[in-house]
Amino acid sequence: MADAHLMQADLLLAPALGGVRILVPSDFLQQSADVLAGLARGDYALDESFTDE
Numbered sequence: 738m739a740d741a742h743l744m745q746a747d748l749l750l751a752p753a754l755g756g757v758r759i760l761v762p763s764d765f766l767q768q769s770a771d772v773l774a775g776l777a778r779g780d781y782a783l784d785e786s787f788t789d790e
Contacts, residue, residue: 739757739758739759739760
């Protein structure tokens with residue numbers, strides 16, 4: 738992750754900077770795009786009954 742420390746230092750500045758960047762090697766570009774698409778679809782959403790115990 739890039740810029741994570743900037744986000745922690747000043748949360749009000751985060752939107753202006755565009756948030757945290759996640760950097761991946763070019764060999765994993767398609768896989769990372771698939772993960773982001775799944776996230777947007779809600780594939781990784783937890784239901785109300787989830788507990789982390």
